[in-house]
Amino acid sequence: MPKLxxxxxxxxxxxxTGTGKVLYAQAGKRHGMIKRTNKQIRNLRGTSVMFKSDGDNIIKYFLPNG
Known part of the structure; x- marks a missing residue:
């Protein structure tokens, strides 16, 4: 069978991450900042850790080689 x-x-x-969790960038900061509160904009900074079940699917189907 060929490599994935x-x-x-x-x-x-x-x-x-080193422990096998999946990090992703927060969505919702491309445009339309004027209508969002400062708290919303602040909380959308940086990256988040994906839920385990979703992260496992990402690794299995999209990132099989790590």
């Missing part, structure tokens, strides 16, 4: 290729879009969007 890593999805190139997933390479750019997700990062796997």
């Amino acid at each position: 290729k890593t999805k190139s879009g997933a390479k750019k969007r997700f990062k796997i």
